[in-house]
Amino acid sequence: xxxxxxxxxxxxxxxxxxxxxxxxxxxxxxxxxxxxxxxxxxxxxxxxxxxxxxxxxxxxxxxxxxxxxxxxxxxxxxxxxxxxxxxxxxxxxxxxxxxxxxxxxxxxxxxxxxxxxxxxxxxxxxxxxxxxxxxxxxxxxxxxxxxxxxxxxxxxxxxxxxxxxxxxxxxxxxxxxxxxxxxxxxxxxxxxxxxxxxxxxxxxxxxxxxxxxxxxxxxxxxxxxxxxxxxxxxxxxxxxxxxxxxxxxxxxxxxxxxxxxxxxxxxxxxxxxxxxxxxxxxxxxxxxxxxxxxxxxxxx
Amino acid sequence: xxxxxxxxxxxxxxxxxxxxxxxxxxxxxxxxxxxxxxxxxxxxxxxxxxxxxxxxxxxxxxxxxxxxxxxxxxxxxxxxxxxxxxxxxxxxxxxxxxxxxxxxxxxxxxxxxxxxxxxxxxxxxxxxxxxxxxxxxxxxxxxxxxxxxxxxxxxxxxxxxxxxxxxxxxxxxxxxxxxxxxxxxxxxxxxxxxxxxxxxxxxxxxxxxxxxxxxxxxxxxxxxxxxxxxxxxxxxxxxxxxxxxxxxxxxxxxxxxxxxxxxxxxxxxx
Numbered sequence: 001x002x003x004x005x006x007x008x009x010x011x012x013x014x015x016x017x018x019x020x021x022x023x024x025x026x027x028x029x030x031x032x033x034x035x036x037x038x039x040x041x042x043x044x045x046x047x048x049x050x051x052x053x054x055x056x057x058x059x060x061x062x063x064x065x066x067x068x069x070x071x072x073x074x075x076x077x078x079x080x081x082x083x084x085x086x087x088x089x090x091x092x093x094x095x096x097x098x099x100x101x102x103x104x105x106x107x108x109x110x111x112x113x114x115x116x117x118x119x120x121x122x123x124x125x126x127x128x129x130x131x132x133x134x135x136x137x138x139x140x141x142x143x144x145x146x147x148x149x150x151x152x153x154x155x156x157x158x159x160x161x162x163x164x165x166x167x168x169x170x171x172x173x174x175x176x177x178x179x180x181x182x183x184x185x186x187x188x189x190x191x192x193x194x195x196x197x198x199x200x201x202x203x204x205x206x207x208x209x210x211x212x213x214x215x216x217x218x219x220x221x222x223x224x225x226x227x228x229x230x231x232x233x234x235x236x237x238x239x240x241x242x243x244x245x246x247x248x249x250x251x252x253x254x255x256x257x258x259x260x261x262x263x264x265x266x267x268x269x270x271x272x273x274x275x276x277x278x279x280x281x282x283x284x285x286x287x288x289x290x291x292x293x294x295x296x297x298x299x300x
Numbered sequence: 301x302x303x304x305x306x307x308x309x310x311x312x313x314x315x316x317x318x319x320x321x322x323x324x325x326x327x328x329x330x331x332x333x334x335x336x337x338x339x340x341x342x343x344x345x346x347x348x349x350x351x352x353x354x355x356x357x358x359x360x361x362x363x364x365x366x367x368x369x370x371x372x373x374x375x376x377x378x379x380x381x382x383x384x385x386x387x388x389x390x391x392x393x394x395x396x397x398x399x400x401x402x403x404x405x406x407x408x409x410x411x412x413x414x415x416x417x418x419x420x421x422x423x424x425x426x427x428x429x430x431x432x433x434x435x436x437x438x439x440x441x442x443x444x445x446x447x448x449x450x451x452x453x454x455x456x457x458x459x460x461x462x463x464x465x466x467x468x469x470x471x472x473x474x475x476x477x478x479x480x481x482x483x484x485x486x487x488x489x490x491x492x493x494x495x496x497x498x499x500x501x502x503x504x505x506x507x508x509x510x511x512x513x514x515x516x517x518x519x520x521x522x523x524x525x526x527x528x529x530x531x532x533x534x535x536x537x538x539x540x541x542x543x544x545x546x547x548x549x550x551x552x553x554x555x556x557x558x559x560x561x562x563x564x565x566x567x568x569x570x
Contacts, residue, residue, distance in 0.1 A: 091361050169415065176401050176412045183399035186358060188387025188416030188465055 009141050010261050011254050016147035018253015019154035024209045025230040025237065025245035026158060027202035032239050033178035034191075034198045035086065037097040041105035043227035045203060048112040049074055050210025054123055054219050055116040067207075074203025075196075077108070082195045090191075109224065121219040125149075129216055150212040157208060158246060161201060165242075170197055178240075232280035238290030247291065252276045307331045308469055308501045309355065314369030316350050316525075318362065324350045326525040329369075330503075332469070337495050337502040339516035339533070341509050341546065347525040348505035349396055352471045355503070356393035357381050374468065387416050390468035396505075397477065398454040400461075402447030406438055409446045409457050413464030427464060434490055435460045452483035456490070463494060470494075472504040476511060484508065488515045509546040513537050521546070 024042065031039040052073055056066035085100050127149050131142040165171035170193075176184040177194045185191055206227070213223055229252065230245075237248025259275045283290065309332040316325040325347045332338045340348050353359045354366050357378065371378040373391055381389075401409050410431060414424055432439040435456045441449055446457055455475055462470060472491065476484040492515055495502055506512035513519050513533045520530040521542065529542070536542050543549045 091363055169418075172404075172408060172412055173415055175404055175408075176415075179401035179403050180399050182358070182361060183395055183401065184412070185361065185383045186356065186387075186393050186395050186399070187413045187461055188384050188392070189412065190382075190384045190416075 005140055007258075009143070010257050012141065012143055013147055014254035014257030015250050016143070016151035016253070017257065018250040019151045019158075020209050020212055020249070021229055021233050021252050022246045022249025023154040023157060023205050024227050025233040025249050026161065026242065027205040028230050028234055029240065029242055029245045030174075030178075030198045031202055032234075034174065034181070034194055035097065036094055036181075037101060038239070039202070040098065040101045041081075041108055042202065042206060042230065043224035044105035044108040044112075045074070045077070045206035046210040046213070046227040047221065047223045048077070048108040049203060049207035050123065050214045050219050050223065051112045051116050051121070053207060053211065054121045054214070058121075070207055071204055074207055075200040078199030078203050079196055081199050082192060086195055087192065105224075109221075113221075118221075121214075123211065123214040123219050125211065125215045127215070146212070146216060153208060153212065157205065162242070170194070174198065229276055232276040234290070235280040236283050236290055238292040241290070241292035244290055244292030252279070255279060306333050308334045308374055309503065310372045311351070311355070312370045312372075314351075314354060314371060315367045316347075316354055316359065316364055317367045318364045320365070324364065324525055325354070327369075328522060328525065328527055330520050330527065330530070332501055332503050333518070335495070335499050335501055336517040337492070337504065337515060339509075339512040339519040340503060340505045340522065341507075341512060341519055341536075342505075342522040343507060345524070346522045348522065349473055350525075351522070352393055352473050352503065352505055356391060356471055357383050357386050358393060358395075384416065387465050387467075390466070391471070392462040392465045392467040392469075393471040394458045394462045394473060394475070396473035398451070398458040400446040400449075400454045400457045402445070404446055405442065406444055406446050406449060406453075406457055407442040410438070410460045410464055413461035416465055431460050431463055434463075434493060452479050452487065455479065455483075455487055459487070459491065459494075463498070463500075467500055469501045469503070472502060474505055474507060476506060476508040484511055491515065509542070 027042055028039055031037060049070055053066055053070040056069050061069065081104060085104055089096055089100055127146050129144050129146040132145050132148060135141055135143045165175055173189045173194050174197060176189055177191060181191060209227065210223055213226055233245065233248040233252050236251055237244030256272045256275050260272045264271050311328060311330050313327045313329045314325055315323065315327065317323050328347065328351055340351060342348050353364065355371055355378065359365065374389065376389065401412065410428060411424055414427060419427065437453060438456055438460060441453060446454065475487050488511055491502065494500055504512060513536055516533045519533050519536045521528045
């Protein structure tokens with residue numbers, strides 16, 4: 001019985017961690033759908049956002065104000081990206097755009113470190129990484145409060161974004177652009193504004209993910225690589241599918257935890273870092289379009 | 301012909317290049333009188349789509365550029381405007397191949413057409429009702445995902461969506477493509493109705509010469525980027541060359557293109 005409970009604990013922890021992957025992958029999907037570009041700068045955006053947030057807190061801003069200021073900063077980053085990188089490169093090949101996002105990533109990493117320094121910061125969200133007592137009492141499961149918070153925050157953000165896309169004018173424009181940018185532009189949907197919306201949303205998503213991961217592992221450069229775990233998530237879920245990003249994230253989260261716990265010891269541990277990529281390779285071999293993808297992945 | 305206020309659109313000998321090297325149009329001139337339907341006819345690769353995209357400024361998205369000549373729409377010189385600005389000026393293009401938003405419902409597709417007008421919810425509802433008046437078939441399918449509707453319905457969605465932008469001028473690129481004859485007739489009836497009741501001027505590119513000329517007021521025939529022939533729809537329908545080459549009718553009965561070429565060759569050698 002305890003074996004089963006332990007397994008459930010591992011899966012739950014994995015799923016909760018997976019929601020964060022889902023969220024970051026969602027940022028990728030939005031940009032991919034709107035501009036057919038895999039945004040390699042997403043990892044740098046996570047790092048940039050949370051480092052700025054911690055920096056503002058160190059300057060003495062209260063939590064909520066620092067959050068709002070960082071959100072505005074990320075919108076500004078989105079705006080500058082659209083005006084200075086994407087717009088001038090509009091109608092260029094996808095490879096050109098891909099290279100541009102890689103370059104943008106380096107610029108953001110550099111800017112963040114130039115502004116706030118390179119040392120690892122602690123980020124205290126006031127939520128500990130320890131089990132919640134009432135869940136132990138009721139279900140007999142050990143579930144980390146930080147995992148649960150991250151899961152709930154990610155779920156709320158995903159639902160919020162989904163509602164915006166479904167029910168607002170901007171959201172309709174975004175879905176239209178995602179389906180067919182050429183047709184959207186032919187009926188007068190301004191691609192520029194939609195791009196701005198998409199990059200801002202990706203920026204906010206990056207900030208939230210950075211805060212959750214930063215609270216656990218410290219605010220440091222390694223967050224860039226953590227965010228790139230969205231890549232296997234997208235390979236599994238499909239690059240152009242929002243539900244795919246969500247479910248892909250959950251699958252990656254759960255399997256990496258399960259593999260880490262049950263198979264990790266045979267490999268000397270720490271297989272979490274690469275196991276998702278192995279899973280992704282299996283998907284590339286047997287189902288290259290992903291679970292929900294609309295077409296074969298040709299890019300990246 | 302320039303400066304004629306009777307024409308909503310005047311194109312003066314434009315040349316179009318793709319990627320600065322591939323020349324797609326050489327010398328195309330045409331006029332669209334206000335409130336009329338003009339057909340742009342020709343085979344594959346003749347330059348019909350390129351002409352329409354030059355007008356709607358959608359060319360830039362394909363790295364194409366108007367390198368010579370001028371386009372004058374409603375008193376405005378069309379130069380570096382974005383497609384977004386052209387829609388705001390009342391010029392909307394229905395792209396070749398319909399290009400519906402497959403994941404959106406039929407109604408969402410149509411509403412997306414009003415994006416540039418920033419209407420209130422109730423205004424959108426009124427406009428939708430008006431549009432459904434022309435496209436009855438779409439009313440029944442309003443909740444369906446556009447990607448799962450038939451080709452004819454998708455063509456209707458594309459035209460309805462464009463009409464939601466309240467255009468003064470509509471550019472239609474091959475509305476008959478891949479559709480059964482009765483559907484083509486249905487769509488052209490709607491197009492004519494829109495032209496008459498809404499007063500929208502229409503330039504339509506078609507390979508289906510017969511249907512296009514029966515519904516248009518005027519026609520231009522282009523081949524490999526040049527205007528070969530133009531005239532009123534009746535003139536073109538009765539023109540012997542048009543009959544032979546584009547309508548497949550001749551005095552000695554049906555002929556194919558090879559026969560015509562052979563005859564021409566015979567005439568030359570004789």
